[in-house]
Amino acid sequence: MAGLSKIILQRLLLGIATLFAVSIIIFIAVNALPGDFAQSILGQGATPEAVAAIRDQLGLNASPVTRYLKWLGGALQGDLGVPMSQALFQSFAGASTGGDVITVFDQIVPRLKNTLFLAGVSAAIAVPLAVTLGILTALYRNTAFDKAMNVTTLSAISSPEFFLAYVLILFLAVLNPVFPSLSNIFPGMEFSDRLNKTMLPALTLTLAVTAQMMRMTRAAIINLLASPYIEMARLKGLSPMRVIVKHALPNALAPIITVIALNLAYLVTGVVVVEVVFVYPGIGQLFVDSVKIRDIPVVQACCLIFAAVYILLNLTADILSIVSNPRLRHPK
């Protein structure tokens, strides 16, 4: 087992190194903004005093390396800076007001919770559905049911999310008012109310991710069906369902787990469009809004968080696939 913990430790270090590299890329990209940072906040008509105040406040006079280290150090402690909209307000109001400043951190945390809730609800629907459908299509492979599922899922993966979202709005919110088409979530809501309002975005995401997981489950099971032990199970007279669930599924688990983890990563990062369609107050919506008004500290922070979640889930997929596969667990 020493080998296993060594591999996991290696992967973890690799993940941290990747995150470090990503933070450098984000920092360089943001610093490629043209002209003076402070000037771009205030626009052309800014007085030199205001520009100097902002430069001072944002620490823009230091060298890029110091600024990077400061940003990274702050990010590690949960201090992601002040949104530009706030900085702008303060520069007009005079000196820094201190105390009751809304930081990027305060802005992001409740929205990140909302996004994770949405991703959680979608995953809770999508994963059992995908695995069940995968087993069923493997069981009844090459029947009309299998072919219909194949066409449906392929269409669902390839459609853009906003198309799926508007079709769902059309049928489940406008024509048959089952769920609300706007997800105005606010703190202190009843859980059932919240679930009801999250349902349409969650269903859209479910449509987008189920297909891939289902196709992978089906392929992983079918790959195993030519193995001698499956033949043996069949010859001793087990029912097809039992052969697949008891004998094929445990051995097909590694690729299935990997694809589930990868799709969860997609769920957390792919929510941007869905959140915008349903006006869901998640981190994706915040990201797009900040992109539009070029609120750089928020964009930077959101980007880092998305990348961290993405790397973490990819890492989990990697480690789980090693843990569940003896051949990778004991490399030659």
Next chain:
Amino acid sequence: MNALIWIIGGLIAMLGAAWVFRLGAQKATNNKPYFRDLPLGVAFGYVFAAVALTFSVWYFFQPRAVEGVPQAGVIFFRWAVIGILGFAAASWVFRTVFRTIGTEGSKKLFRSMPLTAAFGIMMIIIYAFVSIFAGLIAPYGQEEILGAANVVAGGDPALGGDPEFPLGTDQIGRDILSRLIYGAQNTVGIAFVTTCLAFLLGGTLGFLAAVLGGWLDQLLSRMVDALMAIPSLIFSLLLMTIATAWAGSEAWLVTIYMIFIIAVIDSTRVFRLSRAVGQSIVVMDYIEAAKLRGEGLGYLIFREILPNALAPLLAEFGLRFCFVFLTIASLSFLGVGIQPPKADWGTMVRDLSQFINFASFAPNVAVTPLLAAGAIALLTVAVNFVVDWMLHKSSGLKE
């Protein structure tokens, strides 16, 4: 809650019907092996399919308007069914035609082709045709502002339509049909150029890394690893923020920057694939022979490796194209992609999306945002069908 009880009750009733159906079939056929060994689940599937089919046919023939009030559900259902059946019939005709005309090879190809792949090829040809000849087909210009704004689709003057504009006009009076046609040119054209660029960049670097190996391979691979660790839509949104700042007031520059940004982000995926494929080819004997003959790097890459890597790269090209196309559509939908006044499907969906709320009393109004979104979906679905068929064929899987 009431609906949930109905659904569960209906499913239980169908399960009962399935049990009765199996018992009846066993009695009627004197216990034929098929019915004797029929699992209840399969019987349930038959009953479910029969119920769904009956319901669809019944619903299809419901009246489209009751006492002057349009039944939007029925109308949308009819459009969907007619659309699906129409496309299926068209692709069947397309396949049948190409089974009889063309060269021996193409005839053989079409004989073994599933209907989905025929549909895909037909749609790709139609899209290519429309996007190349958009200027000739479109009745009006894409930026032309015509007399009447917010004309309803359908061309029926009683409902606020106009036969001059079969799909209506948008909020500032541009013809939607023309914009859809020009959208094919802009959106598909830009996506195609971007994908080609991504393949040029990623493919060249990937093959170079595979052939040369060593520190170049290490450097490029680690860079690609770092770039791929950022989710691509997020990364492109970040870079687009900076690009719009660089472009300033010149909107066309944003589009140029977008092409390069997405091409670079997507070339990382192409790099991975071409490097992997290249590495498995580099160890072949004929590469060794070519090296011993003293052939140069260019010859090795373009005359030895590329022809042998063409099949997987072609399938990847289809998938990448879909991905790029969807990314561009999403960016435009979010408002940072292709800039107005150029017609583009993503922007059209965003601009027209609020009309969907009128669906229950004016189905003709609600259909316009879905047309633009559907145009995107149709093309990506078509490409995916073709790629799926190609991969299935080349993998030689029978099961």
